[in-house]
Amino acid sequence: MHAITRSGWIEVITGSMFSGKTEELLRRLRRAEIAGQEIAAFKPAVDDRYGEATIGSHNGRQWEARVVDAEGEGLWDVRDELNGEQVVAIDEANFFSTELVDVCEALAADGRRVIVSGTDQTFRGEPFEPLPQLMALAEYVDKLQAICTVCGEPASRNQRLIDGDPAHVDDPTIMVGAAESYEARCRNCHTLLTD
Secondary structure, three states: OOOOOOOOEEEEEEEOOOOOHHHHHHHHHHHHHHOOOOEEEEEEOOOOOOOOOEEEOOOOOEEEOEEEOOOHHHHHHHHHOOOOOOEEEEOOHHHOOOHHHHHHHHHHHOOOEEEEEEOOEOOOOOEOOOHHHHHHHOOEEEEEOEEOOOOOOEEOEEEEEEOOEEOEOOOOOOOOOOOOOEEEEOOOOOOOEOO
């Protein structure tokens, strides 16, 4: 809680895959834990890459999390399951519906520090809701970059691969995966199949 205004706030950590978003989220949670703050962490049910009830980074760091539905009223479980925690973390926000924006706003209005992480672009290079809305409303936004796997420049895009080739523009937006399905790419090296 901000000491002067006695209000909560929203922090967004975003960027391409492999840019360190979840690692940064975990770093902030460790610091809050050291400060003696009560923490509640949440993740969408669709993401089970690092365990069903675990927020995990690609380098193996983890944090226990509660699993919530990514859409509809189930998202409000984030608020309903709190027992006075001051810090609320939500990982993989890009897998949630835009209802997450209202949930985060309500949590901040309750005086909580809300830390949200997720990628802000689809594999097509388009805005990946609800991250753009959350970025607009947040008090703090950190946009991280990875390294392009093709040229080594800073990467801001997610290159989805199907059998080693770029995904087709008409493929589904959500496909849970890691290094086997995605690469970080810069603007110039990012490609899509269109025919």
